[in-house]
Amino acid sequence: MVRASGVAAAAVAVGAKRTSGPRPRAAVVEIDDSLEGELVDAGSREHYSNAELYDFEYRRRRADVTFYRELAKRRLGTGRILELGAGSGRVTIPLARDGHTVVALDRSEPMLKKLRSRVAALPAAVAPRITTARADLRGFGVAGQKFPLAIAAFNVLEHLYTRGELDACLRAVAAHLAPGGAFAFDVQMPDLAWLTRDPDKRWARTKFTDPSTKKQVFYSTNHDYDPVNQIALIRLFYEPADGRGPTRVVKLTQRKYFPAELEALVAHAGFRVVGRYGDFSFGPLDGAAESQVLVCEPRSPTRKS
Secondary structure, three states: OOOOOOOOOHHHHOOOEEOOOOOOOOOEEEOOHHHHHHHHHHHOOHHHOOHHHHHHHOOOOOHHHHHHHHHHHHHHOOOEEEEEOOOOOOOHHHHHHOOOEEEEEEOOHHHHHHHHHHHHOOOOOOHHHEEEEEOOOOOOOOOOOOEEEEEEOOOHHHHOOOHHHHHHHHHHHHHOEEEEEEEEEEEEOOOHHHHOOOOOOOEEEEEEEOOOOOOEEEEEEEEEEEOOOOEEEEEEEEEEOOOOOOOEEEEEEEEOOOHHHHHHHHHHOOEEEEEEEOOOOOOEOOOOOOEEEEEEEEOOOOOOO
16 A cells, blocks of 8 residues: 564664653654654555455455445445555455446555456456556546545555645545545544553464465564554564464554544545544444544535535
8 A cells, every 4th residue: 555583573673762761551662763764664565565365364354345335325326436545456346346437546566466356357347347556645646537436445544654645645635536526534543552552562363374375374463653653563473383484574554543633634635524433334433433434525615614
C-alpha cells in the first residue's frame, strides 16, 4: 500500500531508543530522525510483499466487505467506484460482481499482481469491470475520470503518516469525485491498552500452515508506539514450528488517528462527515468501537460546515 538479535529487536535494535529511567507503563520510544523514514517505509511495504500469505491471514475478514457493498448499493445502485489501497482485491472483486465498475489503485506490485491474476480468472461479464493501476496515495491521478464513490478499506489511510500526507490524499480524492460524490473509509479506533503493551513480550501466539511454504509456523507480534507522531511500529514474527531455520520478522507501521483529530483533518481538507460509524453494521461510534468508519462529502464552496 502507500510505503536484530534473535526474535525481538526491530525498531529499538536499529536506532529507536526508549526514554531513560524506569520503564513507564506506556511503551514510549524516541525515533532518530535519520531512521524514522526507513522504519516507516519498510513498515508500509513488508506486510504486503507476500500476497498469498496476506490473503490467507485475512481470509475470514468479511464484515467490511459487506459494509462497502451495502454502501455502494445505497448510494449508487450500480456505478463507478475508485478504490484506494485495493490490494489483492478482497473488496474490489465483490463490488465488481455486484455490477460496479472499479478502478483499483495500490502501490504494492505483489498485491496488484495477485489482483490481476484473480481478475483474469473472473467470468467474462465481470473481469472488464475492474481496472488496476499502481499509484501512490499521496498524489495520484486517473485522467479525465470522476467517480460518485471512492473508498479506502481496511485501515489503508493508516499508511499516511503525517498530516500533510493525509491532506494530500484527501485532496486528490476530492479532485476525482463527481458532483454529489462521497469518500468512505475506515481506520482503527486507537486502543490505549494495546498501544501501551510491553514491547518486549510476544503476543497473539498462534500456529498455522504457511500457504507459500506448506510448513507449520508460529505467529506472534509485538510493537513500540511513538506517541508524539502517533505511529505504531509493529513486528510480526514467523517462527518455524520445528525450530529449524531463522525467525522471519516483518515490519508493519500504522498511524493512529483519534476521532476528534480525524474529523478535524477531514474538515481541513474540505470534506464534511455525513456518516460516522463504530462498526461495519452502521452502528454508532462509541468508546467500545474497534473501528472508525467515515462517509464524507466535499463541502460546497458556499457551505461553512
